[in-house]
Amino acid sequence: MKAVCYLGLLLILPAGSGLVAGCIKAPDVVLMDQKTALEIQAAGEYHPLEYDLIQAGLSPKATELPQEQLEAFSHDSKGSTLGDMIQLYSRVQTDSAWTDQMLLAGCIGESLNGLLQTTPEQCTQEVDTGQSARIVGRTNLHRRQMWQLIQKQYPGKTEEQIMRIWREIHLKRVVCGGLIQTGENTWEKKPC
DSSP: OOEEEEEEEEEETTTEEEEEEEEEEOOOOOOOSSOOHHHHHHTTOOHHHHHHHHHHHHSOOOOOOOHHHHHHHHHHTTTSHHHHHHHHHHHOOOHHHHHHHHHHHTSEEEOTTSSEEEOTTTOOSOOOHHHHHHHHHHHHHHHHHHHHHHHHHOTTSOHHHHHHHHHHHHHHHSOTTOEEEOSSSOEEEOOO
């Protein structure tokens, strides 16, 4: 870069005037052959996200259908293997749906210790005991793990205190009419 030199007269306010000489050099200019990270973001170019989106589109997966749509399709294709498979699949329940159904039937209940408990003496329908044991055991394990995690966040509280606070909040979300333990050997339907 060339510097431009000049010789000029500078007037300084009351002090008078003087002769000033100097050179002005233009700043160095840098040319980039690619955009900066800020320019890429401003332009909306997100290559990693675009790559993930393309890969997700290429990955094979099943189309998710709501339960109602499955049931409607299974009625249309009765007698076919696909229709039979759809009927079997649509009968599968989630653990929470099964739990709500069993709470309403009185086959399980929300016990005082915050865990689910089987209550065969209160049960009004036939239950697969194997399935019942698996789901109740899995749900109780998840609850204990959750209480331990919460206790790590609040080290001053005991697991018993955390369980009582959690149960108080949880009972508000229990299905109306579900079986809840209210005393030592007392079970009642949740009022709505």
